[in-house]
Amino acid sequence: xxxxxxxxxxxxxxxxxxxxxxxxxxxxxxxxxxxxxxxxxxxxxxxxxxxxxxxxxxxxxxxxxxxxxxxxxxxxxxxxxxxxxxxxxxxxxxxxxxxxxxxxxxxxxxxxxxxxxxxxxxxxxxxxxxxxxxxxxxxxxxxxxxxxxxxxxxxxxxxxxxxxxxxxxxxxxxxxxxxxxxxxxxxxxxxxxxxxxxxxxxxxxxxxxxxxxxxxxxxxxxxxxxxxxxxxxxxxxxxxxxxxxxxxxxxxxxxxxxxxxxxxxxxxxxxxxxxxxxxxxxxxxxxxxxxxxxxxxxxxxxxxxxxxxxxxxxxxxxxxxxxxxxxxxxxxxxxxxxxxxxxxxxxxxxxxxxxxxxxxxxxxxxxxxxxx
Amino acid sequence: xxxxxxxxxxxxxxxxxxxxxxxxxxxxxxxxxxxxxxxxxxxxxxxxxxxxxxxxxxxxxxxxxxxxxxxxxxxxxxxxxxxxxxxxxxxxxxxxxxxxxxxxxxxxxxxxxxxxxxxxxxxxxxxxxxxxxxxxxxxxxxxxxxxxxxxx
Numbered sequence: 001x002x003x004x005x006x007x008x009x010x011x012x013x014x015x016x017x018x019x020x021x022x023x024x025x026x027x028x029x030x031x032x033x034x035x036x037x038x039x040x041x042x043x044x045x046x047x048x049x050x051x052x053x054x055x056x057x058x059x060x061x062x063x064x065x066x067x068x069x070x071x072x073x074x075x076x077x078x079x080x081x082x083x084x085x086x087x088x089x090x091x092x093x094x095x096x097x098x099x100x101x102x103x104x105x106x107x108x109x110x111x112x113x114x115x116x117x118x119x120x121x122x123x124x125x126x127x128x129x130x131x132x133x134x135x136x137x138x139x140x141x142x143x144x145x146x147x148x149x150x151x152x153x154x155x156x157x158x159x160x161x162x163x164x165x166x167x168x169x170x171x172x173x174x175x176x177x178x179x180x181x182x183x184x185x186x187x188x189x190x191x192x193x194x195x196x197x198x199x200x201x202x203x204x205x206x207x208x209x210x211x212x213x214x215x216x217x218x219x220x221x222x223x224x225x226x227x228x229x230x231x232x233x234x235x236x237x238x239x240x241x242x243x244x245x246x247x248x249x250x251x252x253x254x255x256x257x258x259x260x261x262x263x264x265x266x267x268x269x270x271x272x273x274x275x276x277x278x279x280x281x282x283x284x285x286x287x288x289x290x291x292x293x294x295x296x297x298x299x300x301x302x303x304x305x306x307x308x309x310x311x312x313x314x315x316x317x318x319x320x321x322x323x324x325x326x327x328x329x330x331x332x333x334x335x336x337x338x339x340x341x342x343x344x345x346x347x348x349x350x351x352x353x354x355x356x357x358x359x360x361x362x363x364x365x366x367x368x369x370x371x372x
Numbered sequence: 373x374x375x376x377x378x379x380x381x382x383x384x385x386x387x388x389x390x391x392x393x394x395x396x397x398x399x400x401x402x403x404x405x406x407x408x409x410x411x412x413x414x415x416x417x418x419x420x421x422x423x424x425x426x427x428x429x430x431x432x433x434x435x436x437x438x439x440x441x442x443x444x445x446x447x448x449x450x451x452x453x454x455x456x457x458x459x460x461x462x463x464x465x466x467x468x469x470x471x472x473x474x475x476x477x478x479x480x481x482x483x484x485x486x487x488x489x490x491x492x493x494x495x496x497x498x499x500x501x502x503x504x505x506x507x508x509x510x511x512x513x514x515x516x517x518x519x520x521x522x523x524x
Contacts, residue, residue: 066454073451074424337452342418 017101018340019361021300022204022257022329023094023142025105025135028085033109036126044119052113053210065222066335075333083333087138094332095141098340101358102367104171105135105144106204106257112150112175113209120149121159128163136168143365145173145202153189160190164197170365172199175206176232176259177213183236183243195249200298200364203236205229205258226336233259234267237293241271244284246292253364254297258331261299262307265319268293294322298364300329301356302338310345314352323352327361376522384408384520387445391423395524399511402427402459404446409459410522411448412509416464420452422508427459432499442495457508458496464504465496 027033034042067073069083076082077089084090095103109127114120127147135142146169148156156172163169172194180186182203194201206229212218213228233256246252268290275282275289285292307313317323331337340357362368378392384403391400391413398413400423415422429444447465448457457464512523 072420073426074421335452335454339418339420339452 016099017358018099018328019358019367020094020098020100020103020330020332020340021255021327021361022302023090023103023105023332024084024334025090025107025131025144026082026084027109027130028081032130033126036130037122041119041122041126044122048116048119050110050123051115052110053115065226070335071333072335072337087135090332091139094330095139098330100141102361102365103142104202104365105131105142106173106202107131107145107147108204108206109147111147112173112178113206114149117149117152117155120152121155123147124149124156124159125162128159128169132163132166132168136166143168143170143367145169145171146199147173148190150174150187150190151179153187157189157193160193160197160199164193164199170199171202171255174201174203176203176229176236177206177209177211178236179209179211181235181239181243183239183241183245185243188245188248191245191249191252195252198251198366200253200255202255202257203233203259205233229258230260230263234263237264237267237297238271238289240296241289241292242282242285244282246296247284247286252296255300255327255364256297257300257329258302259299260303260305261301261320261326262305262313262316264293264297264299265316265321294320294325297322298325298327298360300327302329302331302343303336304338304343310347313345314348317352323355324360324363326356327364328357376524377519378522379520381520387427389423389427391421392522394522397524399423399522401513401520401522402448404459408513408520410511410513411457411459411462412511414508415450415452415455416506416508417450417453417455420450422448422450422457425449425451425454430456430465430496430499430501432501440499442499455506462508462510464506464508465501 030045034045037045064070071083075084075093077086079086079089094100107127109123111120111123111127114123124147131144136144146160146163148159150156160172172190174182174190178187191201207213207225213225214231219225219228237256240246240254271289271293275285279285305313305316317326328340329338330340344353376394378394378401379390384390384401386403386405389400389402391398393399398421399410400413401408401410402423404427411423413421413423426449427445428447428449429441430447431439431441433439443458446459448459449455450457455464513520
């Protein structure tokens with residue numbers, strides 16, 4: 001079965017080496033998570049368990065958003081384990097089938113939104129150790145994001161110190177639904193540590209923090225929620241640009257993941273227009289906000305906006321003025337997955353495709369230049 | 373290519389399905405209430421294995437909260453993006469707003485011209501749906517001596 005999948009996936013348009021900037025791995029079971037925790041925190045997991053603003057459960061896996069575990073219905077491994085937890089099946093169904101040369105794991109285990117800081121830090125250590133042992137050391141195509149208890153920047157920075165030099169770790173994972181805008185100083189220790197270790201900051205769209213996903217409250221439908229995720233991404237980009245984060249950390253590189261990008265050009269126009277009038281308020285900004293954004297922000301494609309006329313998407317990329325900053329992402333194994341062979345307008349220029357599917361990410365993450 | 377025996381009737385009970393390889397093509401054969409249908413196991417959208425998707429009905433509402441459910445068990449939803457296909461015809465049914473993608477020179481017929489078509493199109497048209505851009509490939513299926521025969 002899998003062989004046929006592979007034939008179909010690569011038939012027609014074999015592509016050399018796709019880089020996938022967003023793959024989701026999860027623990028196969030609570031027992032495996034436990035095995036990476038010291039006994040004190042094993043006990044905590046048994047007696048208290050995760051606690052976030054969404055109550056006493058893991059946020060995104062407990063109700064089916066479109067489908068169980070938010071996953072493609074064909075992504076459940078024959079092993080019976082949850083989608084994204086079985087490396088062998090991921091290799092067959094995704095890495096081999098789509099000729100993924102490098103894939104970046106963004107693990108969504110309940111860490112950043114955990115209310116108990118110490119427990120969040122213990123979970124982060126468990127997730128990061130498990131990623132090294134079970135993923136990075138078992139498939140040389142894989143790289144990963146360090147998960148951190150991001151609401152406590154000091155503990156987050158400690159975790160970045162602890163594993164930041166491991167060659168498999170290329171990024172620090174933040175989520176877009178933080179308790180405060182990410183530009184604020186409470187988060188700066190994270191940026192300082194990431195910059196020092198040459199790690200990018202990945203800022204992935206996310207859900208519940210107890211704060212409504214819109215400034216006007218809670219929407220009725222998942223359809224709305226799924227579109228609205230980019231509001232948080234936009235708010236964070238504005239905050240990071242205006243608070244002077246990119247002025248303070250000139251080598252910091254930020255990747256906005258799964259938040260779309262066609263909204264970026266008009267956002268930059270508005271920012272610059274207002275900055276000209278109000279720059280006295282933010283004297284720490286030496287240049288128009290759009291310049292900081294163009295220099296420091298990368299975006300991923302999935303979910304790529306799909307206008308009726310594909311030329312309009314190309315125009316948005318042109319307006320963004322940074323076609324070297326767009327990275328292909330599949331979002332495997334989630335239901336809104338994009339097939340690298342089929343997800344893009346057929347008339348996209350070859351050169352641009354090459355950049356999006358491989359070159360941009362290789363340059364950003366230094367893939368192929370690790371001397372091995 | 374002619375006729376191909378793809379299995380026995382017992383193999384695919386009502387509500388069941390079997391994915392077969394015929395002439396180099398992966399094809400899903402379905403038993404819907406005793407009738408057999410076959411569709412190509414490849415979604416026209418992004419190429420997923422369509423025939424591994426969930427079979428459900430079609431939800432329709434005249435106004436918010438006023439919900440009816442038609443064609444139970446006859447609408448196949450793709451395992452990836454949940455696009456809906458009519459198991460009887462392979463026709464995709466999407467929001468009329470999608471129809472604006474006319475630059476593909478897709479012919480989009482409004483619902484009321486579909487009434488003469490076989491296989492329940494009438495119900496979908498009455499539910500205010502319009503044909504989508506894509507049609508999954510379908511194959512004629514007949515039952516002979518308790519074998520399922522596929523006609524390619």
